[in-house]
Amino acid sequence: MDEDILREFLIETYENLNKLDDDLLALEKDPGSKSVLDNIFRTFHSCKGACGFLGLKKLESITHSGENLLGALRDNKIKMDSRITDALLLAVDSIKKILAAIESERTEGSSDYSGIIDSLNALNSPVMNNVQKEISVKPSAANFSNINTEKVKSEHKQEPKDLSDEVNNLNIKEQEIFANIIDEIMNNKNTLMPEDIEAALIESKTRAAGSNKKIETGPVSTDNTLSDIVNSDIKANSSQQEAVCDAQKNQSVLDSSIRVNIDLLDKLMNLVGELVLARNQFLQIVSSSEDANFIGISQRLNLITSELQEGIMKTRMQPINNIWRTFPRVVREISASLNKKVRMEMNGKETELDKTVIEAIKDPLTHIIRNSIDHGIEEPEIRKKKNKDVEGVLALRAFHEDGQVNIEISDDGAGIDINAVKQKALQRELISASQAAVMSDKDLLNLIFLPGFSTAKKVTNISGRGVGMDVVRKNIEKIGGTVDLENKPDGGTIVKIKIPLTLAIIPALIVTCGKDSYAIAQVNLLEIVRLKSFEARKKIEEIYGSPVYRLRGKLLPLVYLNKELKTESGCCHCDINSAEDYNVNIIVLQAANRQFGLIVDAINDTEEIVVKPLDKLLKNIPVFAGATIRGDGKVALIIDVLGLAKSSGVISTINDKLIYEKNFSIAKHNSETKRLLLFKNYDGGRMGILLSKVSRLEDLPASNIEKSGGLDVVQYRNQIMPLINLSNILPERRSDERKHEGSSYKDNIQLVVYSDEEKSYGIVVESIIDIIEAQLELQNATAREGTFGSCVILNKVTEILDMDSIIKKFETMIMNSSK
Amino acid sequence: MEINVLEKQYCTFYLCDLFLGIEVTRVQEVLKYNEITSVPLAPKVICGLTNLRGQIVTAIDLRRRLELPERPAEDNYMNIIIKNEESVYSFLVDKIGDVIEISEKNFEPAPETLKGVARELIKGAYKLKESLLLILDTHQVLNLI
Numbered sequence: 001m002d003e004d005i006l007r008e009f010l011i012e013t014y015e016n017l018n019k020l021d022d023d024l025l026a027l028e029k030d031p032g033s034k035s036v037l038d039n040i041f042r043t044f045h046s047c048k049g050a051c052g053f054l055g056l057k058k059l060e061s062i063t064h065s066g067e068n069l070l071g072a073l074r075d076n077k078i079k080m081d082s083r084i085t086d087a088l089l090l091a092v093d094s095i096k097k098i099l100a101a102i103e104s105e106r107t108e109g110s111s112d113y114s115g116i117i118d119s120l121n122a123l124n125s126p127v128m129n130n131v132q133k134e135i136s137v138k139p140s141a142a143n144f145s146n147i148n149t150e151k152v153k154s155e156h157k158q159e160p161k162d163l164s165d166e167v168n169n170l171n172i173k174e175q176e177i178f179a180n181i182i183d184e185i186m187n188n189k190n191t192l193m194p195e196d197i198e199a200a201l202i203e204s205k206t207r208a209a210g211s212n213k214k215i216e217t218g219p220v221s222t223d224n225t226l227s228d229i230v231n232s233d234i235k236a237n238s239s240q241q242e243a244v245c246d247a248q249k250n251q252s253v254l255d256s257s258i259r260v261n262i263d264l265l266d267k268l269m270n271l272v273g274e275l276v277l278a279r280n281q282f283l284q285i286v287s288s289s290e291d292a293n294f295i296g297i298s299q300r301l302n303l304i305t306s307e308l309q310e311g312i313m314k315t316r317m318q319p320i321n322n323i324w325r326t327f328p329r330v331v332r333e334i335s336a337s338l339n340k341k342v343r344m345e346m347n348g349k350e351t352e353l354d355k356t357v358i359e360a361i362k363d364p365l366t367h368i369i370r371n372s373i374d375h376g377i378e379e380p381e382i383r384k385k386k387n388k389d390v391e392g393v394l395a396l397r398a399f400h401e402d403g404q405v406n407i408e409i410s411d412d413g414a415g416i417d418i419n420a421v422k423q424k425a426l427q428r429e430l431i432s433a434s435q436a437a438v439m440s441d442k443d444l445l446n447l448i449f450l451p452g453f454s455t456a457k458k459v460t461n462i463s464g465r466g467v468g469m470d471v472v473r474k475n476i477e478k479i480g481g482t483v484d485l486e487n488k489p490d491g492g493t494i495v496k497i498k499i500p501l502t503l504a505i506i507p508a509l510i511v512t513c514g515k516d517s518y519a520i521a522q523v524n525l526l527e528i529v530r531l532k533s534f535e536a537r538k539k540i541e542e543i544y545g546s547p548v549y550r551l552r553g554k555l556l557p558l559v560y561l562n563k564e565l566k567t568e569s570g571c572c573h574c575d576i577n578s579a580e581d582y583n584v585n586i587i588v589l590q591a592a593n594r595q596f597g598l599i600v601d602a603i604n605d606t607e608e609i610v611v612k613p614l615d616k617l618l619k620n621i622p623v624f625a626g627a628t629i630r631g632d633g634k635v636a637l638i639i640d641v642l643g644l645a646k647s648s649g650v651i652s653t654i655n656d657k658l659i660y661e662k663n664f665s666i667a668k669h670n671s672e673t674k675r676l677l678l679f680k681n682y683d684g685g686r687m688g689i690l691l692s693k694v695s696r697l698e699d700l701p702a703s704n705i706e707k708s709g710g711l712d713v714v715q716y717r718n719q720i721m722p723l724i725n726l727s728n729i730l731p732e733r734r735s736d737e738r739k740h741e742g743s744s745y746k747d748n749i750q751l752v753v754y755s756d757e758e759k760s761y762g763i764v765v766e767s768i769i770d771i772i773e774a775q776l777e778l779q780n781a782t783a784r785e786g787t788f789g790s791c792v793i794l795n796k797v798t799e800i801l802d803m804d805s806i807i808k809k810f811e812t813m814i815m816n817s818s819k
Numbered sequence: 820m821e822i823n824v825l826e827k828q829y830c831t832f833y834l835c836d837l838f839l840g841i842e843v844t845r846v847q848e849v850l851k852y853n854e855i856t857s858v859p860l861a862p863k864v865i866c867g868l869t870n871l872r873g874q875i876v877t878a879i880d881l882r883r884r885l886e887l888p889e890r891p892a893e894d895n896y897m898n899i900i901i902k903n904e905e906s907v908y909s910f911l912v913d914k915i916g917d918v919i920e921i922s923e924k925n926f927e928p929a930p931e932t933l934k935g936v937a938r939e940l941i942k943g944a945y946k947l948k949e950s951l952l953l954i955l956d957t958h959q960v961l962n963l964i
Contacts, residue, residue, distance in 0.1 A: 635867075
């Protein structure tokens with residue numbers, strides 16, 4: 001077994017178990033607490049999952065039974081009481097015992113735990129729950145001794161027969177104690193002599209006699225039997241622990257590294273951050289000094305600080321492969337147990353992540369991988385029928401983008417069946433039928449992130465209990481990340497995880513807006529454009545009120561920081577027409593894969609800043625990623641470029657809030673959905689044509705344009721097709737200088753071919769943007785001739801063309817010119 | 820002994836004409852003026868962030884929280900630093916009073932007739948000789964979301 005994995009497993013499970021004790025007691029006090037129950041359930045679940053692929057059978061069966069019991073509790077099939085708590089605590093103790101055994105001797109130990117498993121199972125039936133607990137304990141004790149005596153027999157064939165008969169004749173209580181004694185002997189000596197068994201027999205009878213009275217007294221006795229098991233467990237535990245102590249003397253694997261509390265590292269990190277800031281200030285003072293000694297010392301201080309910073313950073317950064325390397329094996333074993341063939345691909349193993357982040361994403365990733373194989377990738381026969389490669393592919397990809405770590409888990413399986421999701425959600429009453437009717441596919445897909453949701457037809461050992469995706473989401477969101485799903489029916493699923501790089505020292509650009517300074521992470525920064533006021537007046541143009549700037553021929557949407565932050569004091573020079581002279585600073589930023597320009601009052605400097613999270617009261621302001629303390633001791637807010645892009649509409653907001661939440665509102669159905677072709681006209685405006693009117697899109701070299709009777713035409717499918725320049729047809733609202741002359745098209749031209757009954761026309765456009773489905777809510781106020789009006793599509797004002805009237809106008813124009 | 824059990828210490832302060840108190844165990848320290856960086860788009864009661872020896876602390880204007888008239892811009896304010904769960908907050912108040920020890924038997928819960936935010940934020944009042952000391956529920960004050 002892989003030492004690293006095992007060690008990680010031990011450390012993690014120990015930690016979880018310690019929490020479990022408290023949680024169980026808390027649950028007993030407050031049986032209604034769903035969150036505590038969920039926590040316990042998850043611990044059992046993840047422990048079981050890990051056992052599964054580590055091949056720890058005993059541990060797996062205990063956790064499995066425990067999980068079943070907890071599952072029943074969670075579904076309100078049975079009620080929490082002290083007996084269940086006892087049994088669960090007992091299970092926890094047994095798990096600890098097995099862990100100790102694994103730690104010292106790398107096996108699960110020889111003890112038998114069927115008693116505990118049986119009692120857990122017994123409690124897990126509503127009928128049995130009411131019956132005396134004794135019943136659940138009895139078979140356990142019997143099993144206990146039977147198995148042990150059998151083992152004894154096999155080890156010592158010369159053992160007299162009457163001895164084993166005598167063992168079998170013991171009453172339950174005695175059997176149990178006998179088993180304990182045998183166990184102890186086994187633990188201490190590892191061999192069993194017949195004399196030992198005899199001695200044990202006598203001992204167990206005398207010990208049992210002491211507690212016999214209690215057995216008769218009914219309910220109390222059950223507690224006693226249980227507590228005896230507990231005691232015996234503790235005894236066994238202590239002997240195991242001795243073994244552990246011995247083992248540790250010759251064992252250095254666990255001691256070669258020390259575990260440092262992440263809080264301590266955080267604190268060190270913060271202190272180093274402060275040190276960096278102090279050094280920055282210090283160096284400023286030094287620069288004006290002439291004392292050579294002083295300068296020398298400061299340089300050393302500078303160097304040491306840098307190295308210290310680097311070192312501390314390194315203690316926290318780990319390649320993602322640290323967690324990935326366990327996955328091929330997980331995949332192999334899961335796929336083997338499901339009779340599926342899965343090939344694993346990993347890209348970006350070396351991507352480094354902060355320690356806290358790595359810890360937090362480990363479980364979610366495991367869950368997602370399990371889900372992908374269990375629910376996603378189909379059985380080989382089905383794949384063959386679907387004409388897919390028999391071997392499914394599970395791909396992991398990690399990369400840095402926009403100051404975030406991106407992790408993608410994709411499979412080429414069946415994808416998620418949206419209808420099944422809908423049915424399941426209805427069945428579990430997570431949504432109402434009326435909600436389901438109006439929910440989009442995307443929203444339906446997001447339902448799988450709800451607690452207790454699972455579309456698996458049966459509960460398997462691997463997944464399907466519904467703890468998967470809600471845990472994934474919870475854990476990822478806890479570290480400020482996002483989870484997104486991309487689903488192709490029959491083409492597979494891609495789970496996209498984005499995690500911000502917080503808690504680190506990052507280089508940032510400090511800008512001013514109004515009287516306050518803000519920091520922008522340099523990773524988001526592409527370039528800075530500075531315009532003199534007279535240039536700005538000309539170069540910052542507007543498309544229906546939204547400012548744009550032509551950056552090397554491409555339109556860059558502009559965002560005024562003061563407008564976004566709604567600060568009255570910030571001037572940001574929005575008044576382009578003011579007579580004063582000033583500079584306009586455009587910071588070109590990258591968010592996701594969009595670029596936009598942010599206009600600020602002033603650009604100060606770049607600084608190394610320590611990112612500190614905002615208080616929870618301020619967490620729901622999307623434009624801030626955190627705050628930092630600057631060299632002068634002032635607090636500056638850090639701008640979240642992605643959040644800013646979303647809130648300003650540069651990127652259409654992805655509605656990842658679940659629709660069932662209180663904001664639920666019924667989608668508007670009064671306007672029809674139409675398919676539109678969006679394109680950019682030569683005047684910079686965005687326009688749309690109903691796709692049904694478009695026959696083809698063409699990209700032709702401009703040299704193909706010929707002149708015929710004063711018209712621009714091209715040869716197209718053995719026909720002469722006239723070209724329409726919309727700017728010449730639509731009533732122009734702009735100054736004439738921008739009008740595009742047909743003959744000056746550069747290089748290639750983009751044509752939208754529109755076909756009337758018998759004739760084709762080529763509409764010359766600057767670029768094709770997209771084909772989309774949109775609801776047309778036309779605002780006719782701005783309609784000009786040849787258009788139906790404008791509406792907002794993808795957050796941009798788009799004019800919808802009335803082709804019939806344009807063609808009519810075009811024809812009359814030809815008629816007029818030929819006259 | 821009995822008296823000790825029933826006595827509680829309160830850090831008192833003034834807001835407009837109100838005399839208020841916070842349990843002294845919840846108060847970390849009291850500070851004079853501290854520069855505050857405002858947070859745009861934040862709820863109005865949050866006046867911003869301030870640097871408390873390297874820690875970023877969220878400052879809450881109690882006048883705004885209690886929906887009292889705005890503090891005149893030229894008036895100084897004081898910071899009461901409060902620890903709540905894991906976070907630290909600064910409450911802005913007009914003036915700091917003494918730390919006083921009062922017997923529990925003088926306490927009375929807020930009257931039913933108390934209206935608006937005061938009803939949520941004020942636990943009750945201690946009947947002092949010359950005035951009433953209103954006890955602020957710090958948890959509720961921070962319950963903004």
